[in-house]
Amino acid sequence: MSTTATHAHDDDHNHAPKGISRWLNSTNHKDIGTMYLVFSVVAALVGGGLSLLIRIELGEPGIQVFDVIGEMMGSEAKQFYNVTVTAHALLMVFFVVMPALIGGFGNWFVPMMIGAPDMAFPRMNNISFWLMPPALILLILSGVMGQGAGTGWTLYPPLSGLAGQPDMSVDFAILSLHLAGASSILGATNFITTILNMRAPGMTMHKAPLFVWATLITAVLLLLAMPVLAGALTMLLTDRNFGTAFFDPRGGGDPLLWQHLFWFFGHPEVYIMILPAFGIVSHIVSTFSRKPVFGYLGMAYAMASIGIVGFVVWAHHMYTVGMGVNYRAYFVAVTMAIAVPTGIKIFSWIATMWGGSISFKTPMMWAIGFIFLFTVGGVTGVVLANAGMDIAMHDTYYVVAHFHYVLSLGAIFAIFAGFYYWFDKMTGKVYPEWAGQLHFWTTFIGVNVLFFPQHFLGLAGMPRRYIDYPDIFAEWNMVSTWGAYLTMTSTVFFLIVTLIVMIAGRKSVANPWGDGATTLEWTVASPAPFHTFEDTPDFTGGNPAAHPAE
Amino acid sequence: MSAQAKHPYHMVNPSPWPAMGAFSALFLAIGAVFYFHEESFLGLPGAYKLLPGLSLIILTMLLWWRDVIKESVNEDVHTDEVSTGLRMGMVLFIASEVMFFVAFFWAFFHHSLGFSASTLQWPPAGIEVLDAWHLPFYNTVILLTSGVTVSRAHLYVEAGLNQKAAKWIWITAGLGAMFLALQVFEYGHAAFGLSDGIYPSTFYLATGFHGFHVFVGTTFLVVCAMRAQKNQFSPHKHIGFQSAAWYWHFVDVVWLFLFVWVYWLLGLPVRTF
Numbered sequence: 001m002s003t004t005a006t007h008a009h010d011d012d013h014n015h016a017p018k019g020i021s022r023w024l025n026s027t028n029h030k031d032i033g034t035m036y037l038v039f040s041v042v043a044a045l046v047g048g049g050l051s052l053l054i055r056i057e058l059g060e061p062g063i064q065v066f067d068v069i070g071e072m073m074g075s076e077a078k079q080f081y082n083v084t085v086t087a088h089a090l091l092m093v094f095f096v097v098m099p100a101l102i103g104g105f106g107n108w109f110v111p112m113m114i115g116a117p118d119m120a121f122p123r124m125n126n127i128s129f130w131l132m133p134p135a136l137i138l139l140i141l142s143g144v145m146g147q148g149a150g151t152g153w154t155l156y157p158p159l160s161g162l163a164g165q166p167d168m169s170v171d172f173a174i175l176s177l178h179l180a181g182a183s184s185i186l187g188a189t190n191f192i193t194t195i196l197n198m199r200a201p202g203m204t205m206h207k208a209p210l211f212v213w214a215t216l217i218t219a220v221l222l223l224l225a226m227p228v229l230a231g232a233l234t235m236l237l238t239d240r241n242f243g244t245a246f247f248d249p250r251g252g253g254d255p256l257l258w259q260h261l262f263w264f265f266g267h268p269e270v271y272i273m274i275l276p277a278f279g280i281v282s283h284i285v286s287t288f289s290r291k292p293v294f295g296y297l298g299m300a301y302a303m304a305s306i307g308i309v310g311f312v313v314w315a316h317h318m319y320t321v322g323m324g325v326n327y328r329a330y331f332v333a334v335t336m337a338i339a340v341p342t343g344i345k346i347f348s349w350i351a352t353m354w355g356g357s358i359s360f361k362t363p364m365m366w367a368i369g370f371i372f373l374f375t376v377g378g379v380t381g382v383v384l385a386n387a388g389m390d391i392a393m394h395d396t397y398y399v400v401a402h403f404h405y406v407l408s409l410g411a412i413f414a415i416f417a418g419f420y421y422w423f424d425k426m427t428g429k430v431y432p433e434w435a436g437q438l439h440f441w442t443t444f445i446g447v448n449v450l451f452f453p454q455h456f457l458g459l460a461g462m463p464r465r466y467i468d469y470p471d472i473f474a475e476w477n478m479v480s481t482w483g484a485y486l487t488m489t490s491t492v493f494f495l496i497v498t499l500i501v502m503i504a505g506r507k508s509v510a511n512p513w514g515d516g517a518t519t520l521e522w523t524v525a526s527p528a529p530f531h532t533f534e535d536t537p538d539f540t541g542g543n544p545a546a547h548p549a550e
Numbered sequence: 551m552s553a554q555a556k557h558p559y560h561m562v563n564p565s566p567w568p569a570m571g572a573f574s575a576l577f578l579a580i581g582a583v584f585y586f587h588e589e590s591f592l593g594l595p596g597a598y599k600l601l602p603g604l605s606l607i608i609l610t611m612l613l614w615w616r617d618v619i620k621e622s623v624n625e626d627v628h629t630d631e632v633s634t635g636l637r638m639g640m641v642l643f644i645a646s647e648v649m650f651f652v653a654f655f656w657a658f659f660h661h662s663l664g665f666s667a668s669t670l671q672w673p674p675a676g677i678e679v680l681d682a683w684h685l686p687f688y689n690t691v692i693l694l695t696s697g698v699t700v701s702r703a704h705l706y707v708e709a710g711l712n713q714k715a716a717k718w719i720w721i722t723a724g725l726g727a728m729f730l731a732l733q734v735f736e737y738g739h740a741a742f743g744l745s746d747g748i749y750p751s752t753f754y755l756a757t758g759f760h761g762f763h764v765f766v767g768t769t770f771l772v773v774c775a776m777r778a779q780k781n782q783f784s785p786h787k788h789i790g791f792q793s794a795a796w797y798w799h800f801v802d803v804v805w806l807f808l809f810v811w812v813y814w815l816l817g818l819p820v821r822t823f
Contacts, residue, residue, distance in 0.1 A: 017564055025564035117557050120635040123614070127568035134576030141580075168587045175579040182575075189642040197635045198559060227646045231653020238755065241586040243745025246657055246755075252674050252748035254666035261653055536557045 016530040024130075027122035029107045030528060032129050034426070036103030039132055040096050040415075041495075046140075047091030050084050052488050055450070057081065059481035061471050075147050081467040082150025083169075087143045089153035090173070093273065094180045095136055097407065100415045101276035102184075102222075103129060106191060106215045108426060112521040112528065113209045115200030115537040120193040124186055131183035138176035142169050149173040152465060154262055155236065157247035157255045162240050171240060174233045181226045181233075188222035191215050202539030206300075209519045210293060213300045214279025217307040218272050224311070225268035232261035256321055263314035271310045273407060274374075275303055277414030278345055281367045284421050285349050287516035288364035289356030295348045302341035302348075309338050319390045328387040335385040339378065346375055361513075362436030366417035369444050370410060377405025380455065395465070398458025404451045416443075424512045428527035429505030435497040442490035450483025558631040565617065571610040578603025619790070623782050633789055640793040644800045647763070651804055654759060655811075658752040662816045664823030669748060671822040677749045678741040682813035685736045689729050690809045693764075696725035697802050700771070700795050707778070710785045716778035719771050719791070722798065726768035733761050756812060760804050767801045770794040 016022055016031070026032050057065045063077050066084070070077040107125065111118055119125045142149040146167030151160040155173065158164050195216045199208060235246040236258065245251020247258045278299075286293045293299055316335045319328060349371050358364070380402040384390050393399060416439075423431045453476035462473045469477065511522040524532050578600060584591035585599040592602060622628045628636065659665070662672045673679050680686060703718035742750045774791045777783065783791055 021564060021566075024569045025566050027562040027564050117559055118561060120559075121639060122560075122562040123565050123568055126565070127571055130569045130572035131575065134572055134579070137576060138579055168583050168589070171583045171586055172579075175582065179572075179575055179579065185646050189639050189646070192642055193635050193638045197631065197638055223642055223646050224649050227649035228653045228656075231650050231657075235653070235657060235751075235755065238744075238751070244751035244755065245745075245748050246751050249668040251745075251751070252661065252666075252669050253751065254660065254668055254748075257657055257660045257666065260660070261656060264656075531561075534557060 026126050026129075027118070028530065029111050029119045029122065029125060030426075030530070032125050033104050033107030033109075035129050036099045036107060036132075037105075037426075039129070039136075040100035040104060043091050043095035043099070043136060047088050047096055048488070048491065050088040050091070052484055053084055054081075054088065055481045055484035057467060058469070058477050060478060061469060061474050063467055066467060073144065073148070078467050079147050079150050082152070082465065083143050083148030085465055086149055086152055086173075087139065090139055090177075092407070093153060093269070094177065095132065095139070097273045097411045097415070098184065099132060101273070101280075101411065101418075102191070102215065102218060103132075103187060105211075105280065105415075105418050105422065106187075106218075106276065108528075109422065109521055110191060110212055110215050111194060111198070112524070112532055113212050113519050114195065114198060114203060115520055115533045115539075116194060116198035117531060117533050117536075119190050120197060121190050125190055128183045128187040128190065131179050131186075135176045135179035135183065138172050138179065142172035142176060145169050145172060154266070155233075155258075156262075157236065157239070157258050160236060161247060171237065174237050174240075177233055178230060181230050184222045185226050188219040188226070191219035192223065195219075200533075200537045200539055206297065207539065209279075210282040210296070210299055210303075211276070211279035211519075214275045214277075214282075214303055217303050218275045221268045221272050221275070221307050221310065225265045225272070228261055229265035232258060232265070235261075256318075259318050259321065260315070263317045264311075266317065267314040268307075268310045270403075270406070271306055273411050274414075275307065277370065277374075277411050278303060280414050280418040280421070281349065281370050282352075283519065284363045284367040284417050285352050285371075286518075287421070287513050288361055288367075289353045289358050290514070290516040291352055291356040292518075293348065294351035294354075295344070298344055299348050302344040305341045306338060309334060309341075313338065316385055316387075316390075319387045320394045332385055332387050336382065339382055339385075342378055346371060346378075361420075362431065362433060362440060363417050363421035365437065365440045366413050366420060369440065370413040370417060373405055373409035373413060373447075377402055377407075377410055380405065393458060395463055396458035397454040397462045397464055400464050401451050401454035401458060404447075404454070409447050409451065416440075421513075422521070424508035424526045425521055425528055427502055427505070428508055428525075429501050430508045430512065431501055431505070432497070435493075435501075439490055439494045439497070442493070443487055446483050446485075446487030446490055448483070450480050450487055453477075453480045453483075558629040559635075560621070560627045560629070560632045562621075565614070567610050567614040567617070571607060571614070574603055574606035574610055576603075577606060619777070619782070622789070628787070628789070633787060636789050637792065640789075640796060644796060647800065648804075651756070651759070651807075654752065654756040655807065658756060658812060658816075661748050661752065662811075664821075666748075669823065671820050672749075672816060673818070673820060674747055674749050677746070679749075679817050680736065680740060680813065682809070682817050685732055686809055686813040689732050690805065692725050692729045692732070693802050693805050696722045696729075697799060699725065700798050703778075704791070704795055707783050707788050707791055708785050712778045712781045712783055715783070715791075716775050719775040719778055719794075723768050723771040723775060726764055726771065726798075730761060730764055730768070733757070733764075753812060757808055760801065760808055763797075763801045763804070767794065767798050770797060 016028070023031060023035060026035070053065060053069070057063070066077040066081045070080040073080055075083065107119065146169040147165070149165065149169040149172070151165060151170060155170070160170050195208070195212055235244065238244040239246050239248060245253040247253050247255045249255070282293050282299060313331060313335045315323060315327065316331045380398065384393060384399065384402055420431060420436050423429070457473055457476050460473065462469055508526045510525050511517050512526070513522070520537065521528065581591050581599040581603050585597055591599040594601065661669045664672070699718050700722040703715045703722060706715035706718060744750050744754050771794050774794045777790060
């Protein structure tokens with residue numbers, strides 16, 4: 001079927017329901033995707049604000065901010081610092097990165113890329129979204145009720161048990177994660193079914209775009225990892241409230257059991273946050289190099305092997321708990337093995353650019369930024385994978401620097417890359433190139449000034465999750481805080497420009513990126529009509545638009 | 551909407567149930583925390599604080615699934631492709647349920663196989679375990695039998711004999727209820743309480759969540775029995791019953807693991823580490 005026919009047909013189907021019920025009762029993948037993205041921005045403002053508080057506090061030795069805030073919140077300064085660290089992490093993981101990458105871009109573009117009219121279960125799609133605001137409310141309650149949940153996002157007992165935090169704050173955190181987890185499991189079911197069952201005729205999995213692959217693998221990880229967290233959270237809840245002893249040695253239980261269960265979820269979780277980013281970056285690098293992705297199948301199966309191996313490496317988060325040396329040797333080996341498929345991805349992106357006709361537009365800048373910074377985070381990850389090295393570096397700022405390079409400089413860069421890449425498609429407006437470039441460069445410099453010195457602090461022995469530190473660490477902490485100011489300024493600039501562009505931006509076209517943009521979403525108008533692909537495109541016989549490998 | 555559509559998929563009409571279900575869950579969560587910490591919540595005593603949220607969730611489920619059945623039976627929008635999707639969805643849901651039980655089996659094996667520094671023997675000292683070959687064995691027989699009866703019902707559904715199928719679904723649900731009754735009886739006569747340490751923790755949570763799943767599966771079967779009586783299943787399309795049967799087999803398999811490991815092989819005799 002020709003794309004022009006699809007296009008004309010779509011224009012007849014642009015009547016969306018009106019008013020609040022359009023959003024509350026939605027069964028439309030694009031509207032639900034939009035709600036996820038807005039939700040993610042709101043959570044990012046809160047989570048980012050908290051991180052700024054942390055950096056202001058750590059800008060110089062001593063306690064200067066949290067004594068005032070703690071007093072306002074009716075909590076002690078150090079406890080409230082812990083609460084802030086906890087809430088920042090939980091917000092960023094569950095309420096910013098996941099909703100943006102999977103709920104937002106996944107909902108918007110997976111159905112379009114496979115030529116499907118919507119998700120497999122449009123009504124269930126909506127409860128996946130609407131469980132998130134209640135989860136966010138519960139998370140906020142966990143921060144403000146009682147003394148606040150100051151356990152860190154890992155919720156290790158005994159600190160998260162009754163002995164550590166007896167009031168209701170941790171129970172709110174547990175139930176918040178239960179709701180967010182239910183949302184993720186339902187969403188995962190939806191994505192897997194959509195991708196396996198609703199691809200256009202002729203679009204075999206080996207012709208599906210890489211973002212579709214990435215979302216499929218992410219969804220499988222979610223489906224299998226999230227319920228284990230749910231089980232662990234349930235045990236923690238009954239330990240706290242019904243007298244069980246899963247994690248309590250006084251009753252014969254074991255706090256280490258929590259760490260095993262948590263990280264069996266927690267390690268796949270970090271791939272859940274990064275695999276969709278891999279997918280987005282592949283599309284952008286290909287589009288702006290005007291070349292198909294180098295090694296398409298290798299890229300797809302690299303993600304699959306990262307996903308599978310990601311399930312058997314969890315205890316590399318637990319090198320210091322006293323595991324036997326054989327266990328540690330095993331976890332070092334399998335963890336290092338993940339560097340192989342990850343290397344395949346990095347080198348394939350570079351090979352995609354090699355010999356390409358590259359245009360350094362804003363999305364491409366973010367994608368290249370992603371590749372560079374994710375590689376830095378990946379290299380420090382290989383360092384930390386060594387059990388021997390990790391003994392020295394465990395729970396220091398080196399670890400903090402490592403995971404911020406892969407997440408806030410990896411996943412978040414990919415979110416911005418995707419945002420600029422698909423902005424025209426989602427809003428129908430053109431984002432001014434100068435503003436995108438300025439946003440990129442200020443953020444790129446800001447986050448590097450913010451996080452690179454943390455490597456030095458960690459190597460020098462500064463532990464994480466403390467409100468104060470010896471004077472010897474003062475200089476690099478001050479530099480790090482300057483980076484935070486620059487990053488925050490850049491983010492405020494981005495928000496203002498985005499609001500202005502969404503109200504008064506120039507009208508965009510169906511495909512603003514030219515020949516390099518080959519996936520199906522570029523064949524429909526911008527903004528994408530309310531319903532797309534009610535006429536199923538047909539790829540039997542091979543259509544280059546569905547064939548990124550050629 | 552689907553009238554002009556040239557694809558086989560189901561474009562579901564806007565629905566208030568997802569948002570209602572989500573905010574009911576919020577209501578339930580807040581009620582639960584206030585119950586745990588004995589704070590006042592709508593003037594309700596104790597565990598009754600769970601009731602408003604729970605009732606709203608159950609109401610949401612009734613209204614939501616009533617719509618699904620209507621869409622299948624009255625609107626006939628479940629094409630072959632949509633049916634495949636629904637079946638995939640059920641399989642994936644069961645896969646996630648399996649992983650939920652993995653967490654509890656992990657907790658069990660972590661302690662019963664001696665991975666925990668604080669567990670010196672299994673079963674722990676002072677725990678008088680239940681005899682695997684008494685009630686647990688009877689329950690094994692009951693559940694295995696119910697697996698046969700639900701398959702018999704399936705054969706009747708595939709033969710287009712809804713009324714006969716209904717009879718066998720009722721029998722299956724009855725066996726489920728019998729299992730639950732024996733399980734409650736066993737709990738009432740166990741020599742250990744929930745807060746008596748790690749053994750009861752793993753035992754009650756693992757068997758308790760299994761029992762809850764038997765309850766859900768039984769309810770699912772009852773709904774299917776009533777639908778069979780209304781002749782809503784056809785030989786080629788009976789996703790509701792098919793899902794209930796799959797779910798029932800899943801619950802059955804979980805029980806076999808519980809019986810073999812929790813009651814039997816890692817019950818008596820005592821092993822020290």
